[in-house]
Amino acid sequence: DIQMTQSPSTLSASVGDRVTITCRASQSITNWLAWYQQKPGKSPKLLISKTSNLESGVPLRFSGSGSGTEFTLTISGLQPDDFATYYCQQYHSYSSFGQGTKLEIK
Amino acid sequence: QLQLQESGPGLVQPSETLSLICTVSGGSTNTNSFYWGWIRQPPGRGLEWIGSILQSGSADYSPSLKSRISMSIDTSRDQLSLKLNSVTAADTAVYYCARMIRPRSGYVFYSFYMDVWGKGTTVTVSS
Numbered sequence: 001d002i003q004m005t006q007s008p009s010t011l012s013a014s015v016g017d018r019v020t021i022t023c024r025a026s027q028s029i030t031n032w033l034a035w036y037q038q039k040p041g042k043s044p045k046l047l048i049s050k051t052s053n054l055e056s057g058v059p060l061r062f063s064g065s066g067s068g069t070e071f072t073l074t075i076s077g078l079q080p081d082d083f084a085t086y087y088c089q090q091y092h093s094y095s096s097f098g099q100g101t102k103l104e105i106k
Numbered sequence: 107q108l109q110l111q112e113s114g115p116g117l118v119q120p121s122e123t124l125s126l127i128c129t130v131s132g133g134s135t136n137t138n139s140f141y142w143g144w145i146r147q148p149p150g151r152g153l154e155w156i157g158s159i160l161q162s163g164s165a166d167y168s169p170s171l172k173s174r175i176s177m178s179i180d181t182s183r184d185q186l187s188l189k190l191n192s193v194t195a196a197d198t199a200v201y202y203c204a205r206m207i208r209p210r211s212g213y214v215f216y217s218f219y220m221d222v223w224g225k226g227t228t229v230t231v232s233s
Contacts, residue, residue, distance in 0.1 A: 001169070032209065034219040036153075043202055043223035044153065050209070055221070087153055091209070091217040094169060095155040 002026055002090050006098035012106040017078045021101045023071045023088035032092040035064055035073045038100075039084045047086075048073065075103075108133040110203045110224035118197075118231050124190040128203030128224060129183075136161050136181040141206040141218055144177070144188050146199040147226075154199075158206050158218045159186060166218075193231045200226040 003026040013019045023033065031051040036044035046055050048064040051071060061076045075082055083105050088098040114126035128142070135142055143158035157167040159177045167175050176189040190197060204220035 032216050036220075043226050044220070045223070046219070046221050049207075049219055049221075089153070089155075089219060091219045093217055095217040095219065097153040097155070099152045 002029060002093055002096055004088055004090055004096055004098040006088055006101045008101060009099065010102045010104060012104050013078055014106045015078050015080060018074065018076045019078060019103065021073045021086055023073070023098050025069045025090055028068045029090040029092035031067050032090060033064070033066070033071050034089045034091065036087045036089065037084045038087065044087060108205065108222050110205065110222060112201060112203050112224045112227035114227060114229070116228055116230060118193055118229060119233055120194055120231055121192055124188070124193050124197060124229055124231070126188045126201055126227065126229070128186045130186075131184065134181070135179060135184045135186065141208055142179060142186045143204060143206050143218065145202045145204060145220065147202070148199045155218065156188065158208070195231050198229065198231045200228050202226045
């Protein structure tokens with residue numbers, strides 16, 4: 001099984017900040033990584049696929065990068081709507097998710 | 107606009123079988139372009155991929171759940187189903203159905219990511 005580890009688990013930030021969430025895989029997943037945003041009581045929303053491909057309608061302040069075992073999600077210029085929990089997911093082999101990063105208002 | 111709606115009992119007895127249906131609207135399950143499947147999220151915890159199925163009925167399951175899972179698809183009704191047997195309290199979760207994409211490179215098929223999600227249904231395993 002490929003284990004996905006996100007850091008930090010919780011991130012406190014302010015509107016306008018630039019934040020980065022890291023996701024590490026226990027083995028190389030090449031670039032088969034997705035990022036999701038989930039708000040309380042809602043289903044996850046796909047933000048990024050294949051490490052850096054932004055889904056249609058997702059604001060350009062979201063970006064993804066990385067390869068192999070280390071990946072990042074960056075949000076440049078946080079907006080009030082961005083405070084949520086973010087999950088990474090590898091789909092190289094038997095899809096698995098990170099434990100989540102809760103982005104909260106400082 | 108594609109929508110997915112999960113339905114099924116909210117309470118299941120321990121050792122019994124959990125059965126859920128997902129109804130797809132605004133699109134067809136009769137396509138080779140997408141898979142359809144299930145993900146769950148225990149209370150206050152992260153996400154777990156359960157399994158994925160193609161229109162042909164060919165399915166892939168999570169290794170950790172494979173011995174207890176059965177999935178099927180009815181493309182005439184645009185419905186997919188999940189059965190999970192011998193449930194315990196650890197199976198208590200919100201269960202989501204989703205449309206899934208499976209990349210391939212030549213003859214190599216990778217796993218699945220989810221581009222459209224249902225709203226989820228809460229299933230509690232308790233006597």
